[in-house]
Amino acid sequence: xxxxxREYAEAYDSLYSDKDYAGECDLVERVFEAFAVGSVRRVLxxxxxxxxxxxxxxxxxxxxxGVDRSVEMLDRARQRGGGVRYAxxxxxxxxxxxxxxxxxxxxxxxxxxxxNADVQQALCAARRHLRPGGVLFADVWYGPAVLAQRPSERVxxxxxxxxxxxxxxxxxxxxxxxxxxxxxxxLWRLRDRQLVDExxxxxxxxxxxxxxxxxxxxxAEFELQRIGAFPELEVEPSEQTWNVAFVARAR
Numbered sequence: 238x239x240x241x242x243r244e245y246a247e248a249y250d251s252l253y254s255d256k257d258y259a260g261e262c263d264l265v266e267r268v269f270e271a272f273a274v275g276s277v278r279r280v281l282x283x284x285x286x287x288x289x290x291x292x293x294x295x296x297x298x299x300x301x302x303g304v305d306r307s308v309e310m311l312d313r314a315r316q317r318g319g320g321v322r323y324a325x326x327x328x329x330x331x332x333x334x335x336x337x338x339x340x341x342x343x344x345x346x347x348x349x350x351x352x353n354a355d356v357q358q359a360l361c362a363a364r365r366h367l368r369p370g371g372v373l374f375a376d377v378w379y380g381p382a383v384l385a386q387r388p389s390e391r392v393x394x395x396x397x398x399x400x401x402x403x404x405x406x407x408x409x410x411x412x413x414x415x416x417x418x419x420x421x422x423x424l425w426r427l428r429d430r431q432l433v434d435e436x437x438x439x440x441x442x443x444x445x446x447x448x449x450x451x452x453x454x455x456x457a458e459f460e461l462q463r464i465g466a467f468p469e470l471e472v473e474p475s476e477q478t479w480n481v482a483f484v485a486r487a488r
Contacts, residue, residue, distance in 0.1 A: 246309035247434075248403050248426055250287055251395045257468075258289040261343070264468050264482075265294070265374060269339055272462050272484045274370025277338040281366050283328040283359070284346030288314030288321060295319045304331050329358035336368045342375035345480070348442040351417050353453070356443070360457035367487040373459060376467040376482040378444035380416060385476035387411070388418055401428035418442050447474070450483060459485035 269277040278300055282291045285303030287310050295301045296319055303323045305311050311323050324333065328342070329350070340363040350356045363373050388409035395403040404425045409418050424436040451461045466472035467482035474481045 246287070246307060246313055248405075248424060248436075249310065250289075250313065251397050251403050252393065252405060253289075254395065256289065258293050261468055262290055262293040262297070264470060265290070265341065266297070268372065268374050268470070268484050272486060273339060273372045274486070275338070277372075279335075279337045279339075281333075281335075281337040281340045281363075283331070283340060283342045283363060284344070284349075285314060285323070286310050286344060286346075288317045288319075288323070290341060290343050291321045291323075292317045292319040295321045302333065302335070302337075304328060329355055329362060331362050331366070333366060335366065337366050338368060338371045340367055340371070340373045342373070345377055345442065347375050347377050348444065349440070351415065351441050351443045356453055357456060360453060360459065364457045364459060364487055369487055371487045372462075373454075373485045373487070374482065376480055377450075378418070378442060379474050379478055379481040380444045380446040381474070381476050382479045383411070383418060383444040384413070386479060388420070399428065401426065401433070403427075416444050416446075418444060454483075454485045458488045460488055461485050 280294055280299045280301045282301060282303045285291045285305050288303055291301045291303040301321045303314060303321050304326050306327050308325055311325055314323055347356065347359065350359055390408045393405045397403060406423045407420055409420045411418050420440045420442055422438045425432060426434040447464055454461050462484040464474060464481055464483040466474055466478040467480040470482055
């Protein structure tokens with residue numbers, strides 16, 4: 238499982254400064270309302286990263302615990318403040334001995350678990366922390382779209398607030414036998430036109446198909462409630478929807 242190091246963590250929020258965390262949390266709240274049995278007050282955010290979703294939900298009055306394996310990402314999450322409680326742990330083995338009304342696994346975090354056993358462990362950990370009738374909400378890469386569109390090379394350039402610049406290039410390789418797309422990142426951070434950091438990382442990402450998701454969820458004592466495009470959950474998934482989200486209810 239990939240763990241973001243210091244250099245990538247420092248650039249993370251700049252790279253995703255255009256991500257609509259507030260809008261995605263609007264969707265999360267609609268999911269709570271539509272699919273959870275009973276009200277949702279306590280939320281567990283597995284693979285919380287720098288706390289983008291956790292901090293927004295905490296500001297809206299939820300009792301949120303964020304969990305991530307990367308110490309560097311959690312350091313940046315804590316800088317956001319907002320009353321979130323953070324814990325450093327692997328999402329496959331997390332044991333808080335607490336019960337929650339909802340569990341989130343956002344920003345394709347589940348895809349970083351490329352083996353069936355690892356996915357199963359993470360889903361079982363989520364179920365272990367959910368009360369019956371609570372909901373699991375997660376987004377993943379959608380297999381039919383990945384195979385239809387195929388990954389392409391991409392370059393992203395971000396101007397940072399300190400007058401610097403972050404440049405990230407990404408290229409990918411598909412392993413269709415194992416449903417894995419390995420994304421190879423090269424990251425440069427510049428300040429005053431001088432190179433400050435250069436990082437190379439490879440992120441193996443699993444993509445999923447609906448029947449296997451239903452099978453994996455059932456084995457972890459979940460019932461799949463909905464799978465749809467992300468963030469437009471009401472839209473049916475297709476070969477054009479690279480990102481999908483699913484809602485599962487704890488049995």
